[in-house]
Amino acid sequence: MKKLLLCGALLLSAGFVVAQREIEENGKSKFMDRVYFGGGLGFSGGTNPYYGRYTYIGLYPLVGYMVTNQFSVGATITYQYYHYSDFGQSITQYGISPFARYNLGQVFLYSEFMILNSPTYDPGAPRKTYNRWLNGLGFRQPLGQRGRGSINAMALYDVLYNPTERVFSSPWVFRVFFSF
Numbered sequence: 001m002k003k004l005l006l007c008g009a010l011l012l013s014a015g016f017v018v019a020q021r022e023i024e025e026n027g028k029s030k031f032m033d034r035v036y037f038g039g040g041l042g043f044s045g046g047t048n049p050y051y052g053r054y055t056y057i058g059l060y061p062l063v064g065y066m067v068t069n070q071f072s073v074g075a076t077i078t079y080q081y082y083h084y085s086d087f088g089q090s091i092t093q094y095g096i097s098p099f100a101r102y103n104l105g106q107v108f109l110y111s112e113f114m115i116l117n118s119p120t121y122d123p124g125a126p127r128k129t130y131n132r133w134l135n136g137l138g139f140r141q142p143l144g145q146r147g148r149g150s151i152n153a154m155a156l157y158d159v160l161y162n163p164t165e166r167v168f169s170s171p172w173v174f175r176v177f178f179s180f
Contacts, residue, residue, distance in 0.1 A: 052086030
């Protein structure tokens with residue numbers, strides 16, 4: 001049962017929805033034909049080695065722009081809420097993550113620079129801004145006959161990871177999400 005709950009939480013955590021479409025490469029596409037919107041939700045719970053049991057909820061709206069059919073850029077807004085039940089404490093984190101994506105068929109290269117504002121873990125200290133630079137590969141499996149919908153999976157590594165800053169528990173980020 002624990003494995004089933006863990007798999008469900010992983011599928012729901014840090015999910016993104018990104019629109020996939022084709023544009024005319026000859027420059028005749030209108031600006032709004034190249035813009036796409038999406039977003040995602042995250043939910044998980046578990047035990048943090050520093051603060052015990054927690055519940056996590058995240059919201060991730062995004063906007064992107066297709067420069068070409070292969071290359072797109074955009075930004076994701078991040079809002080995350082954590083509640084640590086063992087201590088009766090809640091924190092919020094928020095930020096922005098500009099990204100770039102380059103499609104190579106079903107495989108894609110992905111880079112995202114996250115700027116996240118979070119309370120520090122020192123009592124009475126002000127909030128602090130943390131940076132994370134995620135780079136990695138993804139795989140897109142189209143769904144349906146038109147191919148607009150897909151299941152996407154990404155493995156990303158944070159090249160700026162600092163284990164002494166306990167705001168991120170690992171340099172690795174794995175995402176599974178649906179797009180349409």
